[in-house]
Every structure is written in C-alpha cells, then in structure tokens.
Amino acid sequence: MNEAVTEAVLETSGLTKRFSGFTAVDNVSLSVKAGSIHALIGPNGAGKTTCFNLLTKFLQPSAGKITYRGDDITHLKPADVARRGMVRSFQISAVFGHMTALENVRIALQRERGASFDFWRSDRRLQRFNDRARALLEDVGLGPFADTMAAELSYGRKRALEIATTLALDPPLLLLDEPTAGMTEQDVARIVDLIKRLRQGRTILMVEHNLSVVAGLSDRITVLTRGRVLAEGNYETVSRDPAVITAYLGSDHA
Amino acid sequence: MFGFSRAQLISLVILIAVVIAAPFFVYPIVAMQVMCYALFALGTNLLMGSVGLLSLGQAAYFGLGGYTAGYLVQSLGLTPEIGIVAGGLAGGLLGAVFGWLAIRRQDIYFAMITLALAQIVYFGAVQLTGFTGGENGIQGIPRSALFGLFPLANDHAIYALVAVVFLIGVVFVHRVIHSPFGQVVRAVRDNEPRMVSLGYRPASYKRIMFILAAVLAGIAGGLKAMVMGIQTLSDVGIATSGLVVLMVLLGGIGTIFGPIVGALIVIAMQYYLAPFGAWVIVIQGGIFVICVLVFRRGIVGELAYRLKSPL
Numbered sequence: 001m002n003e004a005v006t007e008a009v010l011e012t013s014g015l016t017k018r019f020s021g022f023t024a025v026d027n028v029s030l031s032v033k034a035g036s037i038h039a040l041i042g043p044n045g046a047g048k049t050t051c052f053n054l055l056t057k058f059l060q061p062s063a064g065k066i067t068y069r070g071d072d073i074t075h076l077k078p079a080d081v082a083r084r085g086m087v088r089s090f091q092i093s094a095v096f097g098h099m100t101a102l103e104n105v106r107i108a109l110q111r112e113r114g115a116s117f118d119f120w121r122s123d124r125r126l127q128r129f130n131d132r133a134r135a136l137l138e139d140v141g142l143g144p145f146a147d148t149m150a151a152e153l154s155y156g157r158k159r160a161l162e163i164a165t166t167l168a169l170d171p172p173l174l175l176l177d178e179p180t181a182g183m184t185e186q187d188v189a190r191i192v193d194l195i196k197r198l199r200q201g202r203t204i205l206m207v208e209h210n211l212s213v214v215a216g217l218s219d220r221i222t223v224l225t226r227g228r229v230l231a232e233g234n235y236e237t238v239s240r241d242p243a244v245i246t247a248y249l250g251s252d253h254a
Numbered sequence: 255m256f257g258f259s260r261a262q263l264i265s266l267v268i269l270i271a272v273v274i275a276a277p278f279f280v281y282p283i284v285a286m287q288v289m290c291y292a293l294f295a296l297g298t299n300l301l302m303g304s305v306g307l308l309s310l311g312q313a314a315y316f317g318l319g320g321y322t323a324g325y326l327v328q329s330l331g332l333t334p335e336i337g338i339v340a341g342g343l344a345g346g347l348l349g350a351v352f353g354w355l356a357i358r359r360q361d362i363y364f365a366m367i368t369l370a371l372a373q374i375v376y377f378g379a380v381q382l383t384g385f386t387g388g389e390n391g392i393q394g395i396p397r398s399a400l401f402g403l404f405p406l407a408n409d410h411a412i413y414a415l416v417a418v419v420f421l422i423g424v425v426f427v428h429r430v431i432h433s434p435f436g437q438v439v440r441a442v443r444d445n446e447p448r449m450v451s452l453g454y455r456p457a458s459y460k461r462i463m464f465i466l467a468a469v470l471a472g473i474a475g476g477l478k479a480m481v482m483g484i485q486t487l488s489d490v491g492i493a494t495s496g497l498v499v500l501m502v503l504l505g506g507i508g509t510i511f512g513p514i515v516g517a518l519i520v521i522a523m524q525y526y527l528a529p530f531g532a533w534v535i536v537i538q539g540g541i542f543v544i545c546v547l548v549f550r551r552g553i554v555g556e557l558a559y560r561l562k563s564p565l
Contacts, residue, residue: 082451
C-alpha cells in the first residue's frame with residue numbers, strides 16, 4: 001500500500017459519551033484510512049449508532065477528540081461537518097416523503113450551487129439540476145421512479161434514494177448507518193454492489209449488522225461492545241478473535 | 255402560468271373578479287378591512303403552514319406597521335406609500351430581532367416566546383404615548399395623496415390601492431412557497447435532521463420566513479391604518495394575534511387561498527354580527543369549535559383535498 005492510502009481521514013481519541021450515569025461510548029479510538037471501507041460492528045446496544053452520532057456531531061461527546069483530515073472537528077455543528085465533506089445516512093430511511101424522488105436528490109444539489117435562499121425566484125430555476133439528479137437516480141436504479149413521491153417508494157428503494165441524495169454532495173467521506181437494515185436479500189445485494197462502486201475515490205465508514213455484508217466489503221472492521229473497542233482488524237482476524245466470538249458472533253461461529 | 259396550478263389559476267381569477275366587484279355590493283371599508291387582514295393572514299400562514307411554527311404574537315408586527323405608518327403620515331406629513339413601506343420595514347426589523355430569539359425554540363416553547371415578546375410590544379405601545387398615542391391611539395390619520403399625486407380621500411380610490419397591494423401579496427406568497435427557498439423549507443419541515451446532514455442550517459431558513467411573515471404583517475397593518483384613519487392598541491394586542499391564527503385555521507392552513515377565505519369569514523362575522531354585541535366572540539368560538547371538529551383542514555383545505563389539487 002502506498003502512502004496516500006494509509007493516511008487517516010477520520011480519527012478519534014478517547015471518544016466518550018455518557019448519558020446521566022450510563023456510558024454509551026467509552027474511550028473509543030478509531031482511525032479510518034483514506035480510501036478504505038471501514039465497518040463498525042457490534043451487538044445491539046454496543047454504542048455503534050451513538051458513536052456515529054458523535055462523529056457527525058449530532059451528539060456532543062463528553063470527552064475525547066475527533067479529527068477530520070487533520071482538523072479538530074470536536075466542536076463543530078453537524079451542518080458544518082457535512083459541508084466539509086463528511087456526509088451521513090440514517091438508520092431509519094431519511095427521505096423527504098412529500099417530495100418526488102427527483103426533488104429529493106435536487107435538494108442536495110441546491111445548497112452548494114447557491115439556489116436555496118432565493119425566495120423571489122420561481123422554482124423552475126431548479127430544473128437546471130434535473131439532468132444531474134436524474135443521472136444520480138439512474139445510478140442507484142431509480143431512473144423510472146424520478147417522479148414518484150418518496151413516501152410511496154418501497155423500503156429498499158427509499159434506502160437507495162437516500163444514498164443517491166447523499167451522493168449528490170459527492171462526499172469524500174461517506175458514513176452509512178446500517179445501509180442494509182430491514183432489507184430483502186435482493187435489495188441487500190443491490191446495495192452491496194452500489195457500495196462497491198461508490199468506493200472509487202472516497203472513504204466509507206459504515207455501521208452494519210449484517211455480517212455477510214461486512215465480510216465482502218470491509219477492509220477493516222472495528223468491533224464494539226458496551227461502548228468499548230473489543231477488537232480491530234480485517235474480517236479474518238476479527239472473526240477468529242475468541243473475545244469477538246463470545247461477545248458477538250455467537251454459537252454459529254463457535 | 256407563473257407556476258400556478260389550474261385550480262389555483264381559476265381561484266385567482268375568481269378572487270380578482272370578487273375584488274373588483276366587491277365595492278359595488280358591500281361597504282368598501284369592510285372589503286378593505288378583509289383584504290388587510292387577509293394579507294396579514296397570508297404572512298402568518300407562511301409561518302404556520304410552510305414552516306409549521308405557531309406564532310401567538312403576530313399582532314406585534316401588524317400593530318407596529320400600523321403605528322409606524324400612522325405616525326409618519328399624521329405627525330410627519332409623509333405620503334401614504336412611504337407610511338405603508340415603512341410599516342413593512344418596521345415589522346420586518348422587529349421580526350428579524352424577535353425571530354432570531356424565538357427560532358431557537360420549537361413547538362409550544364416557540365409559541366410562548368412569540369407571545370411573551372408580543373406582550374412586551376403591547377406594553378411598549380401603552381407607554382410610548384409620543385409615538386402611539388397610548389390609550390387613545392393615533393386618531394384622524396389623513397388620507398393624503400398617494401405619491402403626493404393621487405388623492406385617496408374617496409373610498410374607491412383607496413380601495414384600488416388596497417386591492418393592488420393585496421393581490422401583489424397573494425402572488426408574492428405563492429412565489430415564496432414555489433421558490434427554491436420554499437422547496438428547502440418544505441424539505442426542512444419533512445425531515446429536519448436529514449437536511450442538517452446535507453449541510454443545511456435550518457434556522458437560517460426559518461428566520462427568513464419569520465421575517466417575511468413580519469414584513470407582510472407590517473404592510474397589512476400600515477395599509478389598515480391608512481384605510482381606517484385610526485390606529486389603536488387593539489391592533490397590537492393578543493386578541494388580534496389570536497384572530498389571525500383563527501383566520502388561517504378556519505380557511506385552511508398551508509393553502510394559498512385559505513387565509514383569504516378565513517379573513518373574509520372572520521371580518522364578515524364581526525361586522526354583520528355586531529348587533530349581537532359581546533356574543534360575537536361566543537359565536538366565533540362556536541364556529542371555530544365546529545371547524546376543528548368537522549373539517550380540520552379548514553374550508554379551502556377541505557376543498558383542495560376533495561379536488562385533489564393544491565389551492
């Protein structure tokens with residue numbers, strides 16, 4: 001591996017979050033390498049999503065430091081983190097239900113291109129983003145659904161739409177919160193394919209429950225239990241770790 | 255046309271026809287009062303319908319607009335259009351300050367803060383007698399000539415002015431909702447955390463909407479002061495704040511034409527039920543209860559739902 005690949009994009013040291021007496025994330029130090037797919041796994045209640053919310057600033061850490069591309073982002077606002085190119089998805093599909101799929105993607109294109117504050121202009125002005133938005137929808141297999149209301153899309157398609165919206169920002173660092181949660185087998189396969197294509201030129205940090213997804217995709221896996229890092233390494237190392245097997249993988253891997 | 259849907263375009267044509275015909279059938283002062291309150295309600299609906307924020311203090315901007323216009327025209331002898339524009343600016347400035355304070359909170363807390371801030375303005379209006387006339391209000395505001403050229407003393411002349419400002423207000427509100435900005439506000443209402451994750455700062459958009467609502471309230475207040483020739487404490491009081499919310503809910507929250515219909519019904523009731531004295535408020539309350547029970551979407555909202563087309 002060359003230098004550029006091993007450089008850390010996102011790092012945390014001693015990241016801790018306490019909720020009145022309960023420590024959800026306990027002294028977690030992560031290092032996400034540029035260009036890699038890094039997975040955060042662990043049993044329910046391990047603190048994966050809390051960790052995710054801390055990284056994207058939706059929660060303020062009780063202690064610890066987060067650096068993104070060498071800058072301390074510990075005290076930034078969530079919108080500012082997004083503007084720096086670190087964009088997250090949500091565990092519960094986050095689409096704008098009362099808008100069409102095309103409008104969903106367009107909303108992400110609008111801000112950067114300076115078409116979000118003009119209240120005196122017609123919204124026909126937004127049509128110039130249509131080609132780009134359609135291309136993004138096409139990319140995730142939603143081409144025929146451009147004019148469908150997002151609320152009417154199936155669950156798997158909503159997730160795909162959410163990813164298309166996220167990709168509209170072309171983020172160098174993508175954070176996916178359980179991208180395949182609650183999906184059918186076919187949808188999972190489609191999302192896995194999509195993630196494989198997405199990795200070109202970007203770094204991905206994902207929280208995932210589905211081990212087969214993680215096995216096929218991740219360069220590096222961090223296992224969390226009870227808010228602490230239990231093990232870290234590639235799939236082979238982690239899946240053979242006895243502590244991980246007892247804590248997470250359970251009897252079928254024993 | 256202009257981004258209006260077919261049903262909206264038909265409604266707009268009907269509205270224009272009604273506005274033109276009204277002074278030949280009803281007392282022009284009542285029709286003008288309806289248009290002033292309708293403009294006020296249109297602004298309030300930007301906040302209630304588009305952003306989803308209930309303000310219980312919109313009278314502060316409406317009243318300030320009226321006082322500003324009244325003071326400039328009566329005491330300084332300026333022309334009406336300056337008074338009305340200044341009323342809008344004063345409303346907008348106050349809205350910028352109060353919006354900055356109130357937007358930090360959500361739901362009921364937002365409503366309570368707007369109410370508290372409006373009460374401060376009310377007591378300010380009682381005390382600052384040099385500007386507001388205190389308990390007496392500003393009496394006998396002259397209907398001087400528009401731009402110093404067109405006399406407004408005749409009811410039909412000032413009616414034309416009110417009608418033009420009102421109709422521009424309707425088109426403006428429609429434009430705001432159907433603008434790139436309006437699209438962002440709709441998305442924030444749909445899913446705020448998601449907008450944050452896309453790098454948006456929702457508070458900025460809410461503040462702009464708050465200011466726009468305050469500007470419309472200020473213009474409406476200024477216009478009303480010109481029409482009535484009088485500006486009183488009741489225009490800045492809590493009852494007026496409640497009245498405009500009632501208009502929006504009755505007509506149909508989140509619709510373009512709902513607040514107009516709401517203003518028409520509420521003002522018509524006040525006027526035609528005046529012989530019943532204090533019972534007007536009881537009747538108003540009764541109608542409001544029925545409205546909430548039977549058609550929650552409001553009159554125009556219910557119609558739009560039946561027609562499956564935004565109105």
